[in-house]
Amino acid sequence: MRGTCVLITVIFSLLVLASPASAISIFSKPKELTWQDLRQLNTETGEAPPSLMRLRGAPVKIPGYAVPIEGDSGFDFVKEFLLVPVFGMCVHVPPPPPNQVVYVVMNEPVPIEDLIDAVWISGILEMDSITVEGEMVYETEASYRIIGENVELYE
Amino acid sequence: MGDPILSLREVRFRWPSQGHDVLHLPELQLSAGTHAFLEGPSGSGKSTLLSLIGGILLPHSGSLQVLGQDLAALSASQRDAFRVAHLGFLFQLFNLLPYLSLTENVVLPLRFSRERAARVGAASTWEPEAERLLRSLGLEEPLLQQRPVIELSVGQQQRVAAARALIGRPELIIADEPTSALDASARDGFLELLFQECEASGSTLVLVSHDASLGARFEQRWNLVELNQASGTPC
Amino acid sequence: MLNLITQSLWNRRGTALLTIFSIAVSVLLLLGVEQVRKSVRSSFASAVSGTDLIVGARGGSLQLLLYSVFRIGNATNNLRWDSYETFRNDPRVRWTIPFSLGDSHRGFRVLGTNQDYFRHFRYGSREPLRLAEGVSFSGVFDAVLGSEVARKLGYRLQDPIVIAHGTGSTSFLQHDDRPFTVVGILAPTGTPVDQTVHVSLEGIEAMHLDWESGAPPMTGEGLSPEEVLRHNLQPQAITAFLVGLKSKIQAFQLQRDVSTYPEEPLSAILPGVALRELWELLRVAETGLQVISGCVVFAGLLGMLTALLSGLNERRREMAILRSVGAGPRTIFGLLMGEAGLLTLVGVASGTVLLYALLWVLRPVASEQLGLFLPLTPPGGFEAGLLGGIVLSGFLMGALPAWRAYRQSLADGMTIRL
Numbered sequence: 001m002r003g004t005c006v007l008i009t010v011i012f013s014l015l016v017l018a019s020p021a022s023a024i025s026i027f028s029k030p031k032e033l034t035w036q037d038l039r040q041l042n043t044e045t046g047e048a049p050p051s052l053m054r055l056r057g058a059p060v061k062i063p064g065y066a067v068p069i070e071g072d073s074g075f076d077f078v079k080e081f082l083l084v085p086v087f088g089m090c091v092h093v094p095p096p097p098p099n100q101v102v103y104v105v106m107n108e109p110v111p112i113e114d115l116i117d118a119v120w121i122s123g124i125l126e127m128d129s130i131t132v133e134g135e136m137v138y139e140t141e142a143s144y145r146i147i148g149e150n151v152e153l154y155e
Numbered sequence: 156m157g158d159p160i161l162s163l164r165e166v167r168f169r170w171p172s173q174g175h176d177v178l179h180l181p182e183l184q185l186s187a188g189t190h191a192f193l194e195g196p197s198g199s200g201k202s203t204l205l206s207l208i209g210g211i212l213l214p215h216s217g218s219l220q221v222l223g224q225d226l227a228a229l230s231a232s233q234r235d236a237f238r239v240a241h242l243g244f245l246f247q248l249f250n251l252l253p254y255l256s257l258t259e260n261v262v263l264p265l266r267f268s269r270e271r272a273a274r275v276g277a278a279s280t281w282e283p284e285a286e287r288l289l290r291s292l293g294l295e296e297p298l299l300q301q302r303p304v305i306e307l308s309v310g311q312q313q314r315v316a317a318a319r320a321l322i323g324r325p326e327l328i329i330a331d332e333p334t335s336a337l338d339a340s341a342r343d344g345f346l347e348l349l350f351q352e353c354e355a356s357g358s359t360l361v362l363v364s365h366d367a368s369l370g371a372r373f374e375q376r377w378n379l380v381e382l383n384q385a386s387g388t389p390c
Numbered sequence: 391m392l393n394l395i396t397q398s399l400w401n402r403r404g405t406a407l408l409t410i411f412s413i414a415v416s417v418l419l420l421l422g423v424e425q426v427r428k429s430v431r432s433s434f435a436s437a438v439s440g441t442d443l444i445v446g447a448r449g450g451s452l453q454l455l456l457y458s459v460f461r462i463g464n465a466t467n468n469l470r471w472d473s474y475e476t477f478r479n480d481p482r483v484r485w486t487i488p489f490s491l492g493d494s495h496r497g498f499r500v501l502g503t504n505q506d507y508f509r510h511f512r513y514g515s516r517e518p519l520r521l522a523e524g525v526s527f528s529g530v531f532d533a534v535l536g537s538e539v540a541r542k543l544g545y546r547l548q549d550p551i552v553i554a555h556g557t558g559s560t561s562f563l564q565h566d567d568r569p570f571t572v573v574g575i576l577a578p579t580g581t582p583v584d585q586t587v588h589v590s591l592e593g594i595e596a597m598h599l600d601w602e603s604g605a606p607p608m609t610g611e612g613l614s615p616e617e618v619l620r621h622n623l624q625p626q627a628i629t630a631f632l633v634g635l636k637s638k639i640q641a642f643q644l645q646r647d648v649s650t651y652p653e654e655p656l657s658a659i660l661p662g663v664a665l666r667e668l669w670e671l672l673r674v675a676e677t678g679l680q681v682i683s684g685c686v687v688f689a690g691l692l693g694m695l696t697a698l699l700s701g702l703n704e705r706r707r708e709m710a711i712l713r714s715v716g717a718g719p720r721t722i723f724g725l726l727m728g729e730a731g732l733l734t735l736v737g738v739a740s741g742t743v744l745l746y747a748l749l750w751v752l753r754p755v756a757s758e759q760l761g762l763f764l765p766l767t768p769p770g771g772f773e774a775g776l777l778g779g780i781v782l783s784g785f786l787m788g789a790l791p792a793w794r795a796y797r798q799s800l801a802d803g804m805t806i807r808l
Contacts, residue, residue, distance in 0.1 A: 067660065067662065067663055068662035068663065068665070068666055069442065069638060069641070069660060069661075069662040070439070070440070070662065071435045071662065071665070072515070076428070076431060076432075078662070080638070081662070082638060082639070082641065082642070084642075094646060095642035095643050095645065095646040096642060098639050098640070098643075101639050101642060103637070103638045103639050112666065112669070128637065143637055143639040144639075231718075231719075232718050232720065235716065235717075235718035235719075236716070236718075238716065239715060239716025240716075244714040244715075246714070250711060251711070252398075252708060252711055252712075253401055254397045254398055254400060254401030255397060263712075263715040263716075264715040264716050267715055267716030267717055267721070268716050271716075319715065
């Protein structure tokens with residue numbers, strides 16, 4: 001009796017794990033990145049060490065604070081946000097350099113309540129370069145973007 | 156005479172808070188088809204005896220059988236089911252649920268007892284049976300449709316209650332002072348009809364009253380003051 | 391059993407209906423608070439979409455958000471045109487929309503802006519503005535109306551309108567010597583856009599041209615529209631501007647650059663952050679309202695409990711009759727529980743129906759008077775849980791009278807006590 005229960009539980013969890021949503025987590029565990037890792041991107045040239053370049057298009061997991069920028073049905077749900085390593089906008093220090101900000105676009109909007117404390121964001125990492133017309137090339141050229149899969153509380 | 160429908164032997168009852176018996180009946184028997192008259196002043200233990208027969212209360216000791224069934228051997232809910240299946244009750248006053256129609260009031264026991272309903276038949280036959288009983292108890296057509304039963308006279312209400320006690324032919328009808336609110340002529344008419352219908356459905360009747368003048372019509376008379384051997388002072 | 395309950399309740403319909411009504415009203419309040427809370431939020435949030443930064447004169451971020459996007463309150467200061475030019479030409483900036491506020495037309499705010507407004511402004515889920523009729527403004531005295539303005543004032547294309555100075559609904563200083571012409575009417579958006587009269591920045595400038603002393607020229611002394619057009623109508627100042635960035639990543643940096651702009655004290659806000667601040671501000675009030683309406687529901691249920699308990703004594707006879715016809719004490723218990731459950735269920739259901747009826751009636755009023763768009767959305771998971779919880783607790787509260795009736799019927803048996 002007890003054995004059957006355990007067996008059913010195991011089968012059930014396998015089924016859940018094998019579902020498409022968590023396919024990433026089972027076949028390639030998302031790489032945990034620190035803000036130090038992200039700093040290695042040269043925003044002017046768009047160059048980064050191969051270890052970082054390899055992660056383009058790969059699942060990653062980054063901790064940080066979310067700054068909501070685009071909502072869904074009244075900002076109870078957030079579709080897009082900027083992920084930064086420090087909470088709140090501090091007026092005493094310059095703003096974070098472009099490689100210390102990650103632009104996150106969630107696949108599914110998440111409740112804003114889930115974004116008040118520090119969170120782990122997992123999703124597919126992309127690197128964008130900004131095309132700037134004209135002669136003046138602004139220092140910010142390359143930046144991070146994540147296609148967000150999942151948000152969980154950072155503990 | 157048939158089997159005893161009621162059989163009491165050495166039945167004693169006392170309230171948990173009291174140290175003495177309020178009821179002690181050495182021997183009491185009632186055969187099927189017999190109509191019994193139970194008299195006694197208030198406080199002589201009439202209500203207690205009825206509660207014992209109905210299985211609401213259980214004797215402290217002794218044996219009490221209704222239709223050969225020892226009620227003490229049944230659980231509370233079994234006693235409830237037994238009561239509605241085999242016993243019909245008729246009270247002094249205010250027997251009816253004001254929010255139900257005449258016939259709905261009459262068929263109530265059938266809704267609570269499958270056994271009793273089975274004796275009437277399918278649910279579609281309940282209402283005609285209720286109307287038949289009401290008619291034979293002297294409630295005619297315009298009254299049958301009357302919705303607020305509280306607008307009936309007391310005598311009419313008692314007849315509806317009698318129809319309810321009789322429906323499904325329970326083996327034992329217990330009528331507790333059913334006529335005390337009626338005047339003399341209404342009382343006699345009512346008793347007459349009650350006898351008739353008990354006869355027709357083959358039910359045994361136990362009628363309780365403090366009015367000894369009714370007793371002459373019954374085959375069996377019990378005076379509870381004489382029967383009750385309880386030493387305690389009646390309160 | 392249900393039949394018995396309903397018939398018994400119908401017999402006591404006065405009390406029952408009052409009980410249901412009090413539960414319905416409390417549920418109406420609870421759901422209404424939730425609904426209005428959501429509507430307010432989505433009203434606010436859908437008013438600004440796809441905007442990365444809002445820039446205005448130095449001031450509080452909430453104030454800037456409120457007056458620029460929601461047209462609530464007023465700016466304390468304008469910003470200079472050349473400051474706007476600087477940021478408009480910043481290579482990080484994809485687009486800007488200038489806002490010039492401060493005038494009104496019969497209670498509706500007038501917004502001076504340019505063609506970029508129709509090109510870049512987004513609301514709701516990044517939806518662009520759409521003209522229901524006509525074209526966007528091209529001339530100095532052209533006006534484009536929000537849908538509510540046109541509907542409420544009954545304006546059609548080519549109607550002349552007169553714009554008043556100040557934002558009161560009645561202004562004694564009217565710019566009536568230079569009427570504007572309606573050239574376009576926007577499709578409804580459910581945002582403050584619907585309540586706005588849009589004119590060009592030059593139009594705003596032209597309106598105030600000869601108000602040298604802060605008061606309009608004497609009648610007959612003012613410039614004719616033809617003379618006005620010969621003047622230089624290049625605006626010197628605007629109230630605020632919206633910014634769309636090439637990359638969202640740069641939001642923090644541009645925000646920093648705006649607030650440290652050496653020529654003039656300016657503020658820039660991220661709408662999402664300001665909205666979240668607003669939510670936090672409102673949360674106290676919202677929580678208060680929720681607690682109060684929760685208490686009202688509780689009071690409603692307590693009222694039912696009181697009615698059931700006090701009715702119990704009168705119903706002893708009913709119970710005894712039911713007992714005598716074969717209802718067990720458990721049936722009596724179930725009867726009372728079922729009664730409480732049914733009362734609550736009907737109360738909750740009618741409260742919900744009442745709410746939607748009320749919303750349906752109040753929708754036009756709310757959108758006209760408050761600019762609040764009340765969507766008739768079906769109750770969400772949260773509300774469903776709330777309602778289910780109320781029904782369940784009502785049902786469980788029934789256990790108390792049920793228990794008493796149970797005890798009573800055990801003690802009474804079939805003896806009828808009067």
